[in-house]
Amino acid sequence: MIAEFGQISLILALVLAALLATLPLYGAYRNNQALMRLAPSLVIGHFVFAACAFGSLTILFLRHDFTVANVAINSNLLLPWYYRLSAVWGSHEGSLLLWILMLSGWMLAVSIFSRALPKPYVTRVLSVMGMISIGFLLFTLLTSNPFDRILPGPPDGQDLNPLLQDPGMIFHPPLLYMGYVGFSVAFGFAIAGLLGGRVERDWVRWSRPWTLMAWAFLTGGITLGSWWAYYELGWGGWWFWDPVENASFIPWLLGTALIHSQAVTEKRGAFPAWTILLAIAAFSTSLLGTFLVRSGVLTSVHAFANDPERGMFILAFMALVTGAALLLYAIRAPRIMTGKAFGFISRETSLLLNNVFFTVSAGMVLLGTLYPLLIDFMGWGQISVGPPYFGAMFVLLMTPVVLLMPLGPFSRWGRDELRRVFSPLVLSLIGAIVGGLAIAALLGAWNVRAMTGWIGGLWLILGALSYFFRQGQTRRFRLPRHQIGMILAHAGAGVFVIGVGMMESMTVERDVRFEPGQSLEVAGYQFELHEIAEVKGPNWIADEARFTVSRNDREITQMNPQKRRYHRSGQIMTQVALRPGVFHDLYVAMGEPLQDGSGAWSIRVHINPFVRWIWGGAALLMLGGIFSATDRRYWRTQKSEAQEPVAGSGEVPA
Amino acid sequence: MTPTRKRRLSIIGLIVLGVGAATAIAITALQENMMFFISPSDVHAQTLPADRHFRLGGLVTEGSVSRDSSSLMVSFKVTDGAYEVPVTFTGILPDLFREGQGVIAHGHMSEDGVFHAREVLARHDETYMSPEVARALEKAGQPHQVSMPTTQ
Amino acid sequence: MIRMIIPLAIFLGLVALLLVSLETAEQRKLVASPLIGRPVPNFTLPGLHDPDVQRSSADLQGEPYIINVWGSWCWACREEHPYIERLGNESGIPLVGFNWKDERQDALRWLNQFGDAWTFHMVDFEGRAAIDLGVYGAPETFLVDHEGIIRHKHIGPVDQTVFEDLMRRIMEMRSEAES
Numbered sequence: 001m002i003a004e005f006g007q008i009s010l011i012l013a014l015v016l017a018a019l020l021a022t023l024p025l026y027g028a029y030r031n032n033q034a035l036m037r038l039a040p041s042l043v044i045g046h047f048v049f050a051a052c053a054f055g056s057l058t059i060l061f062l063r064h065d066f067t068v069a070n071v072a073i074n075s076n077l078l079l080p081w082y083y084r085l086s087a088v089w090g091s092h093e094g095s096l097l098l099w100i101l102m103l104s105g106w107m108l109a110v111s112i113f114s115r116a117l118p119k120p121y122v123t124r125v126l127s128v129m130g131m132i133s134i135g136f137l138l139f140t141l142l143t144s145n146p147f148d149r150i151l152p153g154p155p156d157g158q159d160l161n162p163l164l165q166d167p168g169m170i171f172h173p174p175l176l177y178m179g180y181v182g183f184s185v186a187f188g189f190a191i192a193g194l195l196g197g198r199v200e201r202d203w204v205r206w207s208r209p210w211t212l213m214a215w216a217f218l219t220g221g222i223t224l225g226s227w228w229a230y231y232e233l234g235w236g237g238w239w240f241w242d243p244v245e246n247a248s249f250i251p252w253l254l255g256t257a258l259i260h261s262q263a264v265t266e267k268r269g270a271f272p273a274w275t276i277l278l279a280i281a282a283f284s285t286s287l288l289g290t291f292l293v294r295s296g297v298l299t300s301v302h303a304f305a306n307d308p309e310r311g312m313f314i315l316a317f318m319a320l321v322t323g324a325a326l327l328l329y330a331i332r333a334p335r336i337m338t339g340k341a342f343g344f345i346s347r348e349t350s351l352l353l354n355n356v357f358f359t360v361s362a363g364m365v366l367l368g369t370l371y372p373l374l375i376d377f378m379g380w381g382q383i384s385v386g387p388p389y390f391g392a393m394f395v396l397l398m399t400p401v402v403l404l405m406p407l408g409p410f411s412r413w414g415r416d417e418l419r420r421v422f423s424p425l426v427l428s429l430i431g432a433i434v435g436g437l438a439i440a441a442l443l444g445a446w447n448v449r450a451m452t453g454w455i456g457g458l459w460l461i462l463g464a465l466s467y468f469f470r471q472g473q474t475r476r477f478r479l480p481r482h483q484i485g486m487i488l489a490h491a492g493a494g495v496f497v498i499g500v501g502m503m504e505s506m507t508v509e510r511d512v513r514f515e516p517g518q519s520l521e522v523a524g525y526q527f528e529l530h531e532i533a534e535v536k537g538p539n540w541i542a543d544e545a546r547f548t549v550s551r552n553d554r555e556i557t558q559m560n561p562q563k564r565r566y567h568r569s570g571q572i573m574t575q576v577a578l579r580p581g582v583f584h585d586l587y588v589a590m591g592e593p594l595q596d597g598s599g600a601w602s603i604r605v606h607i608n609p610f611v612r613w614i615w616g617g618a619a620l621l622m623l624g625g626i627f628s629a630t631d632r633r634y635w636r637t638q639k640s641e642a643q644e645p646v647a648g649s650g651e652v653p654a
Numbered sequence: 655m656t657p658t659r660k661r662r663l664s665i666i667g668l669i670v671l672g673v674g675a676a677t678a679i680a681i682t683a684l685q686e687n688m689m690f691f692i693s694p695s696d697v698h699a700q701t702l703p704a705d706r707h708f709r710l711g712g713l714v715t716e717g718s719v720s721r722d723s724s725s726l727m728v729s730f731k732v733t734d735g736a737y738e739v740p741v742t743f744t745g746i747l748p749d750l751f752r753e754g755q756g757v758i759a760h761g762h763m764s765e766d767g768v769f770h771a772r773e774v775l776a777r778h779d780e781t782y783m784s785p786e787v788a789r790a791l792e793k794a795g796q797p798h799q800v801s802m803p804t805t806q
Numbered sequence: 807m808i809r810m811i812i813p814l815a816i817f818l819g820l821v822a823l824l825l826v827s828l829e830t831a832e833q834r835k836l837v838a839s840p841l842i843g844r845p846v847p848n849f850t851l852p853g854l855h856d857p858d859v860q861r862s863s864a865d866l867q868g869e870p871y872i873i874n875v876w877g878s879w880c881w882a883c884r885e886e887h888p889y890i891e892r893l894g895n896e897s898g899i900p901l902v903g904f905n906w907k908d909e910r911q912d913a914l915r916w917l918n919q920f921g922d923a924w925t926f927h928m929v930d931f932e933g934r935a936a937i938d939l940g941v942y943g944a945p946e947t948f949l950v951d952h953e954g955i956i957r958h959k960h961i962g963p964v965d966q967t968v969f970e971d972l973m974r975r976i977m978e979m980r981s982e983a984e985s
Contacts, residue, residue, distance in 0.1 A: 273810070277813055280813075281813075284817075291824065295828055309967075311828045312828060315821065315824055315825060315828060318821070319821045322817055323814070323817065323818070323821070326813050326814035326817055327814060329810060329813065329814070330810040330811045330813075330814050331810075333810050344664070344665065349665065352665070352669075356669055356672065356673070360672075360673055360676050364676070364680050367680060367684070368680075368684065370820075370823065371684055371688075373823055373824070373826075373827040374823060375688075376827070377823055377826050377827065381690050381691065382690065382691035383688045383689060383690050383691060384688075384689050384691065384709055385684060385687055385688060385689075386687040386688075386689055386707070387687075388683075388686075388687045389680075389683045389684055389686070389687035392683050392687075393676075393679070393680055393683060396676070396679065397676065511726055511744075511745045511746050512726070513724070513725065513726055563749075571749075571750075572749040572750070573749060574749055589746075591726075591745075591746035591747065592746070592747060594721055594723075602726050602745075602746050604746050715937070716933060716937075733937065734940065754933070
């Protein structure tokens with residue numbers, strides 16, 4: 001019954017989405033108030049039914065209803081309840097349902113928080129988002145129905161992929177999807193602007209908090225994914241340039257460009273067409289990511305099961321959505337207003353440079369990700385692109401970004417002088433160089449990567465701090481939230497750069513053969529293996545290596561990595577033992593038993609310096625995004641347009 | 655030409671120049687980091703340059719895996735049904751590595767005809783099972799007649 | 807105006823590339839079999855129902871046939887079984903079962919339970935002949951033409967789409983054999 005209820009809810013949500021995409025839009029076109037007034041109620045209904053469908057699937061999972069194929073394939077009687085909950089979105093079908101729920105949630109939020117906006121405008125935004133929802137609902141119902149029954153149902157199900165049985169995986173997909181889907185709001189605003197025929201600074205301001213929020217979610221999602229890969233895959237790395245990772249990284253890069261270009265367009269009216277194009281591109285690459293992950297076009301460690309039919313559907317959907325958006329752009333964008341002129345040294349130029357570098361970076365990642373397809377298409381063979389390509393390109397493209405980032409906030413709109421911009425930063429620059437070299441020397445990190453990491457990172461942090469103090473002095477430290485957000489994010493980038501610099505140069509990696517009783521010294525730590533024991537979990541059994549770690553003959557900690565075998569699927573999983581630290585992580589993973597009768601195992605021991613700073617920096621970026629998005633300015637001005645203060649030189653893009 | 659226009663043009667010129675340079679560098683970097691996918695038959699058919707990296711794909715030959723007793727060196731053979739290529743690797747093999755399963759090894763061919771892998775990846779597809787995996791499943795105490803859902 | 811069309815043009819190029827890639831995704835999924843277009847390797851194997859009967863690939867020369875690799879341990883084989891049954895009934899050519907790395911008892915019980923639509927089975931309990939045939943796993947389905955050349959290989963379970971594709975190829979092979 002519950003499955004059927006979920007199914008019907010989905011169909012009703014589709015009907016409402018179809019109504020939403022047509023009637024109010026027509027109403028906005030003809031200026032028919034009655035039709036436009038339908039939009040908010042349709043959005044509420046759409047959300048309610050999407051929530052019912054999602055709730056139904058959750059109940060089915062919690063109640064072990066194995067007559068539903070999706071439940072039988074992704075969970076079993078032994079799976080703990082919290083993983084049954086996350087199994088709801090662990091499969092392809094369920095994750096689509098989550099996507100739909102979030103889209104309907106964003107729509108609801110737009111309709112609630114945008115009451116003060118001109119009615120035809122909000123109506124168009126909601127209709128455009130309704131169209132996107134139609135696509136996803138159809139996709140779910142036609143190709144990936146989570147409520148399909150198998151009768152008679154098996155007495156027990158299979159297993160959720162053990163890789164996904166992890167706390168990090170409970171939150172990673174929802175955050176990531178919140179980001180992906182959130183860009184549909186910016187997309188909706190851009191398309192609504194184009195549809196209305198007038199592109200104004202107002203709508204850019206209205207869409208800014210939404211874009212910032214989506215960007216913050218996406219940042220959080222990617223960060224969790226990286227953290228998960230670090231301890232779950234057992235390879236000791238934090239980023240692998242895997243096609244699936246790239247699929248989420250491309251929208252992030254474009255989103256970063258977008259939040260900065262929106263600032264320029266809102267404040268100065270400059271490059272509006274570019275902002276619209278970025279809004280379209282950020283959401284389109286989110287769709288592209290979905291396509292790449294689910295179609296089997298690219299192979300990856302964590303892609304969903306391949307299905308060309310589904311791939312065809314998403315491709316057609318993407319072609320329709322993005323194609324129509326770009327066509328509309330080609331027709332309407334030339335009529336867009338142009339902004340005020342600006343000088344060579346100005347806030348506009350610095351933000352333009354940000355946009356160039358981030359967009360080109362997105363292009364590079366896209367090129368590297370799709371290059372194998374291109375080569376195959378040309379008939380030149382099957383290839384893959386190695387991580388060094390991405391690494392080299394990023395160092396090249398992000399170096400200027402790091403160098404210029406602190407200058408941006410200090411520069412004035414319109415026209416400025418290099419000396420005036422730079423003079424408050426002289427101290428930061430000196431501090432960064434001296435401090436960076438001193439710290440690198442102190443840590444014995446006497447290599448180019450670590451040193452540039454420290455200098456670059458400190459430059460960003462000190463630059464953000466000096467901006468904070470200068471603004472603080474004039475405003476008695478009562479900064480508006482969007483400025484605090486910017487300072488947090490830029491400082492976060494600095495923390496991130498330090499983490500990457502250290503991690504990429506000072507990691508100690510040892511793959512060794514370990515017998516019980518043996519001990520090994522790595523970077524001043526003594527690892528001693530006592531025994532290999534067998535332990536049992538709720539749905540797995542494992543070999544567990546028991547290590548004692550000591551330093552200077554003082555015991556510090558016990559580390560017990562495991563090699564698990566999951567009963568249901570028979571899959572083998574490496575469970576890493578970690579001792580996290582601010583300055584370095586100890587990381588031990590089990591390889592495999594060596595068949596020579598000695599009971600020896602191959603063991604991987606890593607000392608990962610400053611790896612927490614990578615995620616810490618990313619967390620600051622996310623926090624910065626949230627701070628900026630919740631600035632009262634965006635919400636207040638929607639109600640009282642007239643009181644909007646004239647943009648002054650002190651205003652800062654978030 | 656007004657000064658504003660001139661300035662704008664110079665900005666656009668700089669951007670075009672920058673993007674052009676970045677593209678050129680990207681293409682070069684791509685060419686350098688491109689790894690061709692080869693099968694044991696390809697190895698047999700041609701002499702591969704020793705200084706280039708490849709991805710060798712195939713199946714681990716049954717009974718070919720042997721370990722060095724004192725180090726972490728492993729050697730095994732990769733087959734595509736027609737030919738076999740010996741592979742050596744030092745380090746920790748992935749969880750899904752098994753005889754009879756598909757693997758992809760990154761590395762280069764040496765002159766003695768052995769493929770030296772720097773990295774070994776194993777692939778596992780759930781609907782496409784090897785007997786070993788199925789048996790492991792059975793051994794873990796799961797009755798093998800029931801409970802596999804069919805989706806039709 | 808023309809400047810504004812550039813993004814659309816780039817995007818359409820991208821869609822075209824993805825479309826082509828999607829079409830060929832199946833082939834790239836695993837290493838393409840080097841045996842396609844080559845003769846079936848020669849092997850002689852015992853039958854399943856009667857171990858004394860030796861079955862050889864040479865016996866089948868002269869007409870097209872299907873080889874289906876399966877095992878009672880392989881649950882995807884169970885999934886594709888209805889379609890394999892249809893292949894046996896509707897293709898009009900022999901359907902050879904290649905029972906791989908199985909136990910005789912298990913295999914016979916499996917056939918009893920699900921139905922035996924194959925023309926006959928050969929068994930390869932050790933998996934030696936399977937290596938010659940380039941078998942990666944089960945299920946796999948091979949099409950061999952009347953000259954003994956492997957024309958096509960499908961990796962993974964047969965579903966409706968694959969079934970239709972196989973039938974089309976079988977009809978082609980049959981008409982070739984007749985002409």
